[in-house]
Structures are given as structure tokens and as C-alpha cells.
Amino acid sequence: MLSRRRTLKGASLGLVGLLSGCLSGGGVTKARVVVAGGGFAGATCARTLAQLGIRVTLVEPNPVYTACPFSNLVISTDRPIQAQQFSYAGIANAGVEVRHARVVGVDAQRVQLDDGSRLDYDRLVLAPGIEINWDGLPGYDQAAAELMPHAWQAGAQTLLLRRQLRAMPDGGVVVISVPDNPYRCPPGPYERASLIAHYLKAHKPRSKVLILDAKDRFSKQPLFTRAWQEQYGQLVEWQGRSAGAAVVEVDAQSGAVLTDFETVRGDVINVIPPQRAGFIAQTAGAADNSGWCPIQAGTFESTRLDRVHVLGDAAIANAMPKSAFSANAQAKLCAVQVARLLADQPPQPAKLINTCYSLIAPEYGISVAGVYTAEKNTWRSIPGAGGISPMLQAPAGAPRLEAEYARAWYATITREVFGG
Amino acid sequence: MSKTLTVTALLTGVVTLGQGVFAEVVDQRIQVCGGCHALGAPAGGQGHGVDGQVQVEKQTIPPIGGDPEHLYQLMIAMKTGQRAVTVMDRILRGYTDAELKEMAQLLGALGNSGDPGDLGNRGSQRSQVK
Ligand SMILES: Cc1cc2nc3c(=O)[nH]c(=O)nc-3n(C[C@H](O)[C@H](O)[C@H](O)COP(=O)(O)OP(=O)(O)OC[C@H]3O[C@@H](n4cnc5c(N)ncnc54)[C@H](O)[C@@H]3O)c2cc1C
Numbered sequence: 001m002l003s004r005r006r007t008l009k010g011a012s013l014g015l016v017g018l019l020s021g022c023l024s025g026g027g028v029t030k031a032r033v034v035v036a037g038g039g040f041a042g043a044t045c046a047r048t049l050a051q052l053g054i055r056v057t058l059v060e061p062n063p064v065y066t067a068c069p070f071s072n073l074v075i076s077t078d079r080p081i082q083a084q085q086f087s088y089a090g091i092a093n094a095g096v097e098v099r100h101a102r103v104v105g106v107d108a109q110r111v112q113l114d115d116g117s118r119l120d121y122d123r124l125v126l127a128p129g130i131e132i133n134w135d136g137l138p139g140y141d142q143a144a145a146e147l148m149p150h151a152w153q154a155g156a157q158t159l160l161l162r163r164q165l166r167a168m169p170d171g172g173v174v175v176i177s178v179p180d181n182p183y184r185c186p187p188g189p190y191e192r193a194s195l196i197a198h199y200l201k202a203h204k205p206r207s208k209v210l211i212l213d214a215k216d217r218f219s220k221q222p223l224f225t226r227a228w229q230e231q232y233g234q235l236v237e238w239q240g241r242s243a244g245a246a247v248v249e250v251d252a253q254s255g256a257v258l259t260d261f262e263t264v265r266g267d268v269i270n271v272i273p274p275q276r277a278g279f280i281a282q283t284a285g286a287a288d289n290s291g292w293c294p295i296q297a298g299t300f301e302s303t304r305l306d307r308v309h310v311l312g313d314a315a316i317a318n319a320m321p322k323s324a325f326s327a328n329a330q331a332k333l334c335a336v337q338v339a340r341l342l343a344d345q346p347p348q349p350a351k352l353i354n355t356c357y358s359l360i361a362p363e364y365g366i367s368v369a370g371v372y373t374a375e376k377n378t379w380r381s382i383p384g385a386g387g388i389s390p391m392l393q394a395p396a397g398a399p400r401l402e403a404e405y406a407r408a409w410y411a412t413i414t415r416e417v418f419g420g
Numbered sequence: 421m422s423k424t425l426t427v428t429a430l431l432t433g434v435v436t437l438g439q440g441v442f443a444e445v446v447d448q449r450i451q452v453c454g455g456c457h458a459l460g461a462p463a464g465g466q467g468h469g470v471d472g473q474v475q476v477e478k479q480t481i482p483p484i485g486g487d488p489e490h491l492y493q494l495m496i497a498m499k500t501g502q503r504a505v506t507v508m509d510r511i512l513r514g515y516t517d518a519e520l521k522e523m524a525q526l527l528g529a530l531g532n533s534g535d536p537g538d539l540g541n542r543g544s545q546r547s548q549v550k
Binding site: 036098325328329332333336348350352353355367369370371372382384385386387389395398401402404405407408409412413416 | 448449451453454455456457458464480481485499505507508510511512513514519
């Protein structure tokens with residue numbers, strides 16, 4: 001069944017399928033890889049492993065994945081949530097066994113699922129993304145998140161924030177609380193502030209976005225700062241840590257956040273809280289005291305657990321940011337390394353790239369890029385490469401083009417990961 | 421034993437594009453290009469939403485492939501700023517010319533003919549993508 005599909009697909013691409021040959025010849029490897037988490041990291045890895053002819057089971061509790069990239073456009077009412085949602089049918093068609101369950105336990109041979117079953121593995125890939133660190137910000141618990149959405153895991157939270165924004169009267173204040181590093185998607189809070197300002201400018205022009213940041217510097221800062229001034233004037237205000245703006249406590253009932261100096265009220269409060277690697281990474285012991293998972297850079301193998309690899313937001317990939325682009329790039333390389341390790345071959349070095357687009361407005365894009373190499377067991381940024389969109393001498397039309405490329409990137413990556 | 425042999429054969433296939441053998445997984449040195457440029461399939465195109473709903477987005481990032489020498493020259497032109505681009509100059513500076521030559525060979529072997537996007541020749545982009 002599977003081998004037939006693959007042979008035909010290979011043939012239709014005009015490729016000579018050595019791989020298909022292996023599969024139809026019946027010599028499929030007996031090794032089994034289990035991937036926990038079907039986001040950008042896990043789904044990509046599972047898919048690539050299947051392409052490599054490895055028997056792979058993807059365990060993911062949700063029947064539908066809701067992607068975060070571009071979800072800020074959903075909040076600003078510029079995009080339907082359906083454009084963020086993907087089923088796992090394409091991944092199953094690609095030869096991955098998909099199990100809709102949650103991994104609740106890990107030992108050296110098998111994982112335990114919440115439906116009571118167990119899966120043996122030769123290698124395990126943990127890609128659970130983030131969990132909110134509910135102990136990280138006093139006053140911010142699950143109940144508080146229903147009043148002050150984080151919208152940092154896309155879905156119901158995204159829609160809640162959009163509802164609140166729509167219901168807010170003109171002249172209201174939207175407060176966005178931003179945590180200290182590291183967290184998922186470093187430029188994400190500032191893209192969100194931009195797109196909320198875009199919405200307010202059109203619909204509630206007397207309102208304001210106030211960003212309370214636990215940092216003094218942030219991703220693409222010069223580009224954001226200039227664009228806010230140009231596009232939104234007084235509508236966006238950013239306050240950093242040294243101005244005492246770090247939020248240290250929230251009071252969800254009274255609709256206020258507390259900094260060291262004052263109590264700030266907002267009509268809509270978006271608390272982006274501190275985060276850590278998803279719970280299974282904690283339970284399995286893959287995370288260290290920082291809450292994130294240390295890895296051997298070249299293979300993504302956990303430094304704490306044998307034959308367990310960690311990818312995406314959950315992993316400590318040093319200079320690589322926690323982005324969908326990074327997760328996808330890491331996952332493809334990891335799949336090759338896992339296949340090689342299963343075959344007792346040495347892992348292969350490779351450089352990785354990250355490119356993160358942010359939207360100032362739907363037709364105004366900016367980007368940050370980096371090229372990374374695994375040296376001395378660390379993902380390092382290659383000096384002289386990468387950086388943000390040029391401030392000066394930007395080619396005419398670049399902002400509009402970068403917005404277009406952002407959309408094309410999203411279409412390509414989601415098709416690569418979830419398509420078919 | 422047979423497990424090891426199979427995977428070994430397969431992995432040899434992965435890295436011996438030059439011998440006309442192509443497994444469906446591309447060489448790890450160019451995998452990462454697929455983050456934006458679809459490899460072995462048209463870029464941009466369609467995503468498959470829930471309930472069979474298909475989202476069509478505008479395609480602006482072309483697939484890459486074609487003649488390796490042409491591809492290499494193109495990458496060098498972007499890397500050195502001779503050709504105006506939005507982001508590829510920043511990315512290409514992370515690679516040595518020798519690495520780019522190798523990557524051009526691997527990308528060329530994928531069989532697309534395409535021209536990475538730029539600001540100058542946008543009109544001609546589509547027509548160059550066969
Ligand atoms: C507002 C916003 C905007 C963003 N914009 C961009 C952008 O423009 N570009 C970009 O590159 N990145 C962007 N990101 C970042 C991007 O969303 C993440 O970096 C990316 O999703 C990380 O992928 P992941 O697979 O590690 O985690 P996730 O995508 O979160 O996937 C993890 C999956 O694991 C599953 N899971 C968790 N625990 C278990 C378990 N125990 N068992 C089984 N499954 C489990 C979850 O259900 C989930 O499906 C943005 C993020 C936000 C919040």
C-alpha cells in the first residue's frame with residue numbers, strides 16, 4: 001500500500017526512487033521512531049523520517065493543529081482562524097502512523113499514552129512546544145488567562161483576544177505584557193502590537209496599545225520602533241525594563257497588571273507569560289532547571305536522556321530563535337541524523353537557517369535572518385551573515401515585498417509540513 | 421542486521437545524488453532551503469486546511485533548481501549585492517563560495533528550473549519558472 005504510493009509519487013516527480021525500491025522490496029527497517037508532538041517540529045520530523053523509510057508513529061492529542069504564525073492577523077480581524085488550521089490527513093498519507101493521544105510518560109524503552117497504551121521506541125523525538133509556566137507570574141493562572149488571554153498557543157485563546165478587542169470601546173487601552181527571554185517567537189509580541197494598532201487605527205482611532213516589557217532590547221527593535229512612529233504615531237507606546245515596566249504580578253479580577261512602580265489598568269490585557277518546554281519534557285526529565293531541554297547540537301539528542309531527541313521550542317538551540325522556521329529546519333536535519341544513527345553511521349554536519357518575518361501591517365513586512373552552525377556543541381550564529389531588513393538603502397518596495405514573502409513562506413511551509 | 425543494511429543503502433542514496441540516484445529526502449545541506457522554496461514541488465501553492473478546505477495563497481517565492489552553474493552565479497550575485505534582494509544576501513553570506521557551489525549542484529539535481537526571487541526582475545520570474 002505504502003510502497004505503491006511512494007513508488008508512484010517518486011515516479012511522477014521524475015525521480016528514480018532508490019527509497020521506493022527499498023520499501024517495495026520489503027526490506028523496511030524494523031526500527032521504530034516515536035515522535036511526541038505534531039507541531040512544526042514534530043510533524044516535519046515524522047514526515048521526513050517516513051520519507052527516509054523509517055517506521056514512525058506521531059503522537060499528537062489534537063485532531064487539528066492551529067498554527068501560531070500569522071495568528072496575529074486573526075486577532076486584528078484580517079484573517080479567519082481556519083487559515084491557521086490543518087488536519088493530520090496529509091501526514092498520515094505520507095506514511096506516518098498518527099495517534100491522537102497525549103504522551104504522559106517516558107522510560108528508556110517506551111512511552112506511555114493517556115489512552116492507556118504504550119509504544120516501544122528505538123529513538124524518541126520530543127517536540128511538545130511550550131507550556132505556560134503557571135508559576136512564573138503571580139496572579140496569572142488558568143482562570144486569569146480566561147480574562148487576560150495570552151494567545152501564545154493559537155486557537156481558543158486567539159479568538160478570545162480578538163473578541164475582547166472587538167468589544168473594546170474607542171478610546172480604550174490595550175496592554176501587552178511581554179516576558180523576559182527566552183520565549184516562543186521573540187518578535188511576536190511586537191508584531192502583535194503592530195497589528196492591533198493597525199486594527200485600532202481603522203476602527204478605534206482614539207485607543208492605544210501599551211507594551212510593558214520585561215526587557216530593554218527586543219528583536220528587530222529599530223525596524224519596529226521606526227515603523228510604529230511612521231504608521232501609528234501615538235497609538236503604540238513601548239516601555240522597557242529600565243523604565244520599570246516589567247510586569248511582576250497580575251490582578252485579573254480588577255483588570256490590572258502590577259509593575260514595581262505602579263498598577264496599570266487596561267481595557268484589554270494580553271499577558272504573554274513566562275514559558276518553558278512542554279510538560280512531557282519536564283516529566284521525562286529532558287528539561288533542566290531552566291525549564292528548557294539541553295541537546296547535543298549536531299544531532300538534537302538530549303544531553304540528559306539516551307536515544308531521545310528534542311526539537312523546536314522545547315529545545316535549547318542557543319542562537320537559534322524559537323520559531324516555526326527553526327523548528328522545521330531542525331526537524332529535517334534531525335530526521336536525517338536519527339536515520340544515520342539507526343544505521344550506525346556518523347551524523348552529518350549541516351548549517352541551518354532561520355528567517356522570521358513580522359508584519360507591521362498586512363502589506364508591510366520586515367524580517368530577521370540568521371545562519372547557524374553547530375560548533376563545540378552549540379548552535380552559533382555565523383558572523384557577518386543574517387540580521388534585520390536594512391534600515392537605510394532598503395530597495396524600494398521592500399516592505400510590501402517582504403509582506404508578500406511572509407505569506408508565501410507560510411503557504412510553503414504549511415504545505416510542506418501538513419499538505420498532501 | 422538487515423535493518424542496518426537497508427538504512428545504510430538508503431542513506432547512501434540520499435547523499436549520492438550525483439550518481440543519478442535520488443531518494444525522496446534531499447541532501448541535508450540543502451534541506452533548509454525548503455523552508456521557503458519548495459524543493460521538488462511548486463512553492464507557495466496550496467495548503468490543506470481542515471475539512472478538505474484548500475487555502476490558496478499567492479505564490480511569490482519560486483522553486484529553486486535548474487542549471488547548477490547559473491544557480492551558483494545567481495547566488496554569488498545576490499551574496500555580493502550585485503543583484504537586489506530582500507533577504508537572500510543576508511542568508512548567503514553565511515556560506516562560503518565553495519559551499520554554495522556544492523549546494524548549487526545539489527539544488528540543480530532536483531530538476532526544477534527556477535530563479536530565486538529578486539526585486540529587479542519580478543516580472544520575468546514566473547516565466548523563468550517552468
Ligand atoms: C503570535 C505568534 C506568532 C508567531 N509567528 C511566527 C512566525 O511568523 N514565524 C515563525 O517562524 N514562528 C512564529 N511563531 C513561533 C512558532 O509558532 C513556534 O516557534 C512553533 O510553533 C514551534 O513549533 P514546535 O513544534 O516546537 O511547537 P508547537 O507548534 O507548539 O507544537 C507542539 C505540539 O506538541 C503537542 N504536544 C504537547 N505535549 C504533548 C504530549 N505530551 N504528547 C503529544 N503531543 C504533545 C501539542 O499539542 C502541539 O501540537 C509565532 C508564535 C506566536 C505565538
